[in-house]
Amino acid sequence: MIGDRIKSLRRVRKLTLKQLADQTGVSEGHMSKIENDKTQPSVSVLHRITQSLDVTIGLLFNETDGHDQPVSRVGERPVIDLDPVRRGTGIRLERIIPHSQDHILQCNIHIVEPGGSSEDHIQHVGEEMGYVLAGQLELFLDDSVYHLGENDSFHFNSSRKHAYRNPGRTQTRILWANTPPTF
Numbered sequence: 001m002i003g004d005r006i007k008s009l010r011r012v013r014k015l016t017l018k019q020l021a022d023q024t025g026v027s028e029g030h031m032s033k034i035e036n037d038k039t040q041p042s043v044s045v046l047h048r049i050t051q052s053l054d055v056t057i058g059l060l061f062n063e064t065d066g067h068d069q070p071v072s073r074v075g076e077r078p079v080i081d082l083d084p085v086r087r088g089t090g091i092r093l094e095r096i097i098p099h100s101q102d103h104i105l106q107c108n109i110h111i112v113e114p115g116g117s118s119e120d121h122i123q124h125v126g127e128e129m130g131y132v133l134a135g136q137l138e139l140f141l142d143d144s145v146y147h148l149g150e151n152d153s154f155h156f157n158s159s160r161k162h163a164y165r166n167p168g169r170t171q172t173r174i175l176w177a178n179t180p181p182t183f
Contacts, residue, residue: 007035009053009055017032020053026041034049043091043118044118044119044122045120047182048122072095072098077094077095080092090113090116091111091117093109094111095108096175099181103181104180106178106179106181109173110172111171112165114166114170114171116166117165122162124182125180126178126179127155127179128156128162128176129177130155130175131153132173132174133150133174134172135149135150135168135170135172135173136148136166137149140162142160
């Protein structure tokens with residue numbers, strides 16, 4: 001589970017539970033529940049945790065290092081469930097580029113169930129682009145909302161506050177690339 005990995009990384013970096021909680025903007029009690037796998041962090045909190053620990057989200061999911069695999073076949077790519085609590089309405093990431101600390105580019109297919117969302121706005125260093133393969137997407141950038149459909153695309157600097165959700169009744173699939181890797 002990711003809680004054990006977070007706890008281990010925190011200890012390696014000689015951070016107390018309170019220090020990590022303060023850095024990520026959550027209570028110490030909530031951070032304890034995350035580390036003990038009693039609750040799952042939102043995408044926004046998970047992102048802040050990984051920034052504080054100076055790792056990518058992919059590292060928490062114990063993926064195999066994919067730097068030697070130039071081809072990934074349909075049905076064989078790793079899929080990360082970012083919302084294990086709600087499973088039916090969450091977000092999954094299908095890796096187009098396998099996780100590796102050697103990569104400077106990251107690309108996934110974000111699979112968003114109807115009503116699924118990234119919940120909170122996040123900001124980080126980098127750049128992002130996406131292409132809606134199927135379904136509908138609401139993209140929140142700063143104070144603006146963009147409604148996208150199949151074959152629409154987007155691009156933005158990751159320092160902007162951003163979030164997204166599927167407002168439709170069918171699954172949405174987005175080819176999403178960013179640099180540097182954050183998931």
